[in-house]
Amino acid sequence: MTARLSRRFAELKAANRAALVVYVAATDPDAATATALMQALPEAGADVVELGMPFTDPMADGPAIQKAALRALKAGASMDATLAQLQAFRAVDETTPVILMGYYNPIDSYGVERFAADAAAAGADGVIVVDVPPEEAEEITPALKRHDLDFICLATPTSDDARLPKIVAHASGFLYYVAVLGITGTRSAAAEQVARAVARIRKHTSLPVAIGFGIKTPENAAEMARIADAAVVGSAVIDRLAATLTADDQATPETIPTVATFVSDLAAGVRGARARA
Amino acid sequence: MTTHLPNSFAAGPDDRGHFGPHGGRFVAETLMPLILDVEKAYAEAAADPAFQAEMKGYLADFVGRPSPLYFAERLTAICGGAKIYFKREDLNHTGAHKVNNCIGQILLARRMGKTRIIAETGAGQHGVATATVCALFGIPCVIYMGATDIARQQPNVFRMKLLGAEVRSVTSGAATLKDAMNEAMRDWVANVEDTYYLIGTVAGPHPYPLMVREFQKIIGEEAKAQIKAKEGRLPDSLYAAVGGGSNAIGLFYPFLDDPSVKIVGVEAAGHGTDTEEHAASLTMGRPGVLHGSRTYLLQNRDGQITEAYSISAGLDYPGVGPEHAWLKDAGRIDYVSVTDAEALDAFHKTTRHEGIIPALESSHAIAQVLKVAGSLPQDHIILACLSGRGDKDVDTVARAMGKEL
Numbered sequence: 001m002t003a004r005l006s007r008r009f010a011e012l013k014a015a016n017r018a019a020l021v022v023y024v025a026a027t028d029p030d031a032a033t034a035t036a037l038m039q040a041l042p043e044a045g046a047d048v049v050e051l052g053m054p055f056t057d058p059m060a061d062g063p064a065i066q067k068a069a070l071r072a073l074k075a076g077a078s079m080d081a082t083l084a085q086l087q088a089f090r091a092v093d094e095t096t097p098v099i100l101m102g103y104y105n106p107i108d109s110y111g112v113e114r115f116a117a118d119a120a121a122a123g124a125d126g127v128i129v130v131d132v133p134p135e136e137a138e139e140i141t142p143a144l145k146r147h148d149l150d151f152i153c154l155a156t157p158t159s160d161d162a163r164l165p166k167i168v169a170h171a172s173g174f175l176y177y178v179a180v181l182g183i184t185g186t187r188s189a190a191a192e193q194v195a196r197a198v199a200r201i202r203k204h205t206s207l208p209v210a211i212g213f214g215i216k217t218p219e220n221a222a223e224m225a226r227i228a229d230a231a232v233v234g235s236a237v238i239d240r241l242a243a244t245l246t247a248d249d250q251a252t253p254e255t256i257p258t259v260a261t262f263v264s265d266l267a268a269g270v271r272g273a274r275a276r277a
Numbered sequence: 278m279t280t281h282l283p284n285s286f287a288a289g290p291d292d293r294g295h296f297g298p299h300g301g302r303f304v305a306e307t308l309m310p311l312i313l314d315v316e317k318a319y320a321e322a323a324a325d326p327a328f329q330a331e332m333k334g335y336l337a338d339f340v341g342r343p344s345p346l347y348f349a350e351r352l353t354a355i356c357g358g359a360k361i362y363f364k365r366e367d368l369n370h371t372g373a374h375k376v377n378n379c380i381g382q383i384l385l386a387r388r389m390g391k392t393r394i395i396a397e398t399g400a401g402q403h404g405v406a407t408a409t410v411c412a413l414f415g416i417p418c419v420i421y422m423g424a425t426d427i428a429r430q431q432p433n434v435f436r437m438k439l440l441g442a443e444v445r446s447v448t449s450g451a452a453t454l455k456d457a458m459n460e461a462m463r464d465w466v467a468n469v470e471d472t473y474y475l476i477g478t479v480a481g482p483h484p485y486p487l488m489v490r491e492f493q494k495i496i497g498e499e500a501k502a503q504i505k506a507k508e509g510r511l512p513d514s515l516y517a518a519v520g521g522g523s524n525a526i527g528l529f530y531p532f533l534d535d536p537s538v539k540i541v542g543v544e545a546a547g548h549g550t551d552t553e554e555h556a557a558s559l560t561m562g563r564p565g566v567l568h569g570s571r572t573y574l575l576q577n578r579d580g581q582i583t584e585a586y587s588i589s590a591g592l593d594y595p596g597v598g599p600e601h602a603w604l605k606d607a608g609r610i611d612y613v614s615v616t617d618a619e620a621l622d623a624f625h626k627t628t629r630h631e632g633i634i635p636a637l638e639s640s641h642a643i644a645q646v647l648k649v650a651g652s653l654p655q656d657h658i659i660l661a662c663l664s665g666r667g668d669k670d671v672d673t674v675a676r677a678m679g680k681e682l
Contacts, residue, residue, distance in 0.1 A: 006452060056450065056580065056581045057455065057567060057582050059462045060466060062463075103566075106579060106581065109565055109576065130305050131569075133302065134305075135302050136302060136303055153306070153308075158306075158307055158309070158469055177383075178306070181468070181469055183463045183465075226291050
């Protein structure tokens, strides 16, 4: 695990609470707003930031994140712009781990080795590539290892006990459990089901387990924070952002405060979760 | 990477679904166990004589196979060169080659105990073929189709609905085949337990490119036997249109290891490959990863997928099956492209001089044939895939002629 990520999970473990992981898409709705918004997230209560690398064809994402990607691309999103946003973040925040999340083609196009080198130099801690399952992981893991970046793997309700070892074999940093069968931002999972799945996953790995997909409210986030080591919220954050934009997708003075307030609410949920339990 | 010529061009893919550097299984983890299930079930079915016999029965009595190999005498005379033969996939039930694959996959889905079918469609031919086999077996199906394609392929949309399918309009992106495929994958991720994704072309993650090729290679197997019966020898050249590439691989595959046979795949150049409006992924694109496999893609320098364009909805896709990508790299197949205007011209010529209204997709292959036939000797035999009939395209053709129906 990278130093920043292991330090963050160790601190949280000592404080007996889970991490709030907040997803935002790079360059959404524009480079300046996205940069300022990202910088506001830790103070609002995000323990880890997941920075989406926009892609034209986000096959595992629901409407909220699809639209975020398209807004970002319209505003000039590119791998260079994503890494520049991350670098700007690192200039003001040395401690909050940042995970780059996206699809393989923009990475493949940029060059895997060059991507790993530049992402590490910009201050990334880990990478999630949705469409690179363990079967294709060799494409990317050697380069990530060379540059000390964690390869965060996804486990899903379809990953059975026979398959989990295969996933864990490639995983580092933490394991991201996709709580529902489906795309981001649609249905939510029942807590009991997720708890059973997390218990099953913990038999296969000592990595921290994060839960994502379908966490929409501070209450959801609190529920998941009692079960796992981290709760990931993406689409619900993006929905708040989208609601503040003008008809032609321009940021307004409300954009950053609205998202920050929502993240604070989520953080309160996550931070209070185990005390109330 | 060092390139060395393989002993056979027909040996791929390897057991991980790779055709050289192309292909593979680039899907979200949610889908991975399903892909492995499909692979296992397909391997068992392929080795099961009962499955093969059942499929053969439906192909004969429901689809109407074998499809004829037709000597296009008047087009041959007009070009004044090579003899032109058409493999008449347009005469299949549902009007195109797509049904060959649908019969194979629906039997597989039933064997796997799946109770719901989803599919993507561009021109609507695969959607119609899927809706047809679902009606045949009484299985509910949902067809994803781009809103742009729905507008230009109304007759097929209505046919699908008549057959009992639910047609879901996809409005993301350019609202064409690529976006329909994204949406179908999103549906599959959410409904993995009961749903089978019946992909219509030799694209997508392994085992689809392999499986769809195996279900379509009957085109080439029949054509090979038929041309030998008519001419006593192999053809000199083969032509087929390439969008995703299933009719093309179906015709080409059984000839890959016949070195005397020149093979040409014809992509859609739309308004011209010197414009940004075309669908020529092999001739103008570069390798990348989309919809589960590595292959040639239309993409910008940042790896964002760019929109494809063709007058033919079935060719309007920014990728291509990975086996085509590999056969291009290996130099076994030449890939060329023809424009909307050339395809329309071939459409009219075939209609007027042969009494066959070809699909706009197939018209691309015919256009290339008409370009080259005149300069070839009279003992040269061309075999082209007439992959579908053009009834569905008459509105589009009328609009291109400045007429409203």
